[in-house]
Amino acid sequence: MTAPLVDVGTGTPAEFEAADLEGKLALVSSDTPEDYGRWIHRREKYNFAIEAGAAGFLFRNHVPGCLPPTGDIGGRDGPRSVPGIGVSRELGARLVRHCAREDLSGTLQVDCRAEQMESGNVSGRLGPETDEMVLVTAHHDAHDIAEGARDNGAGCALVVELARMLAHIEDDLDVGVQFMTFGAEEVGLRGSRHHVEHAALDRVRAVVNCDAIGGSRDLAVHTNGFDGLPDPFERAANSLGVPVNIKPALAPHSDHWPFVRRGVPGVMAASDGSDDRGWGHTHGDTLDKLDRRNLREAAVPLAAAVLDIATGEPPATHVDPAEIERRAEREGQVLET
Template identity: 50%
Template sequence: MSRLPNDVVGEAYRSDVGWRLLEELVDLNNRMPGQAGEHRGAEYVRERFEESGLADVTVTEFPIPGWWRGECSLELHGRDPPQRFERSHELVELPGTPAGEVTGEIVDVGYGVPEDFEDLDLTGKIAMAYSLTPEDYGRWVHRGEKYGYAVEAGAEGFLFRNHVEGCLPPTGDVGKIDREGEIPAVGLSTEVGDRLLRYCERGNVEATLSVDCRTEPATSRNVEAAVGPDTDEEVLFTAHVDGHDVGTAANDNGAGTAIAVEAARILKRVEDDLETRVRFVVFGAEETGLYGSYYWSHTHDLERVKCVVNVDGVGYSRDLKVYHHGFEEIGEAFDAVADEYGVEIPSAGTIRPHSDHWPFAQRGVPAAQGVSVRDDDGRGWGHTHGDTLDKLDPRDLRELSILCAAGLARLAERDRPVEPVDEAEIREATEAGGYDVGMKAVDNWPWGDERPWPWRDELER
């Protein structure tokens, strides 16, 4: 089929199924990987798939290293009056950080790009890096990469200061794929970060960073269901149900999960017209290492996967953008949707190695990420206390769900091939974009002898 029928589109625009699921997800408060809220969120998704009448509804549990947040503080020495930051709107631990207490001089390393660490000796010091990347740098430098450079330079602690105003310290994983990070790390609000910068400009600032947390084995869950004929090939549409606990993870990625459920419901209504099976997979534990998508991609036959469309970072507008990683056929399918609906859906071949499409793309499986376009830099409210339901609009959710469902219907056409490539091509593109530098810095380079996820040896035996 090339078009969704008008009555199906009209009904979808009045549906509140996705929005009601989103409300239920944010009301769980905490969907950290491996914790009770994430498990319950997976059950909500399962229930919605079953209510929509989808086939092969399954929940699969898998092991992860769980991380639980405790208290943290940053105390400056030698100041009158004493300066101590410990409130939740001032700083917050970064998942994967080890517990510990360190004392040292705070050193601002600017944006924390590789050049900022050249010939820099941070032995015994606490590094502070900005959450943005310079606009003209050519690639985004991930938080984990900045953390890795600080460790390599000898730092004893790491401060990650936000660029988004509003007393919103950022969170985000800095752990290794199978263990904690090396040094205690916290996110700072813009306001605290600016204050520390002012102090540093006047002279040395010594501080004690204290972090209390714990890491122990846990389990996460993937939820999946299918619609359409039983074909050898399948189109995958994916999202992740987990989210950081400092907000309610409404946009990242409650919105993506809601869109997956709504798109599945839409395609169920045209199931008899689909030419290829479409499988919806809502992963767990994306935020702490893409565990769910790595687990799924290494326990299934990828030769059966025609292509993958992953939504993560959708919800702050109705303006869809598709990063197709050089798989032009995916972009062309959404170009056709854009023409049909009279909207712009820009696409780009940029490599994006930081969400659930990546375990597929790195192995040459055609894979894309859908995001919503906005004017501000970085992830906006995401990974902060501000990632709450009030920032989203049900009209955006409906329109994005319709556009995604329409794109999936086109990708499911038998006469629309999407060709895989040798993973060497993806490796070359990753290197050409400069992403290999950061991935190697955080032990996350997926080619060669490295084992950047915990199940490879077990599953390849």
């Protein structure tokens, strides 16, 4: 298709509201302004573009390195009607300059396949056979343009390492711990959604999901607003003398989310620092970018926190799913169906 190209900046709701995008191509940065208050996910920006009437979506990376980003923008039933592509920071900067100087039109042509594939989930269990359980999770799929070392090979490595560490003290667990890696996270959290649809969620004490981890030695824990859920992580950090950044806001873009949306206490454990994906979702997401010392620094407090959650009283209780919807509305999160 050929249509006028419009620079929508960082793709905040205000920028989309100010832009005339009807029948045009929306050029949007992967960055989020520091003063916005939370990270805006790619899918949110794509949905904003559709709502504004855009005919196409160009997602420009703000990370240098000639790395066009990829990422799912499809619906639960497959590809959406508005095509989208990723372009590198360098190419994106050229397009921004052209947009500033003149009315610019572009031709967007997408050559890709959307085929039905099969995926699967993997699980193992430690501890006693109890009605309750703690889930420690990650996703093992990645985009096929790189190794997916940080997103999410690092998360899977941590799940295995936590299982290895807790196996040495298995008799200390009061409830069972199930270690799971999900498939098809990168195309709509399909593996975890499938599990949630078939699992007895009332048996799940809490979910500890590892994603976007390994980029630094400091730990960030997104607790999704559950009262009491930060406590095990803060106790682990205090006892070990390491920092932990508790982030109470909703984080609806990884495999803990299908559980959280059903009211199950769940966290996403990630690296603290920038909310940028960095090398993730690009050709640069390779093993040489990871430092095993970062993973070791994350594994120890996470193991201590999981042990804490799996012993004694539950740190948090299930909530009505309607409360999650209310939290999302208060935070300005637009949740997909």
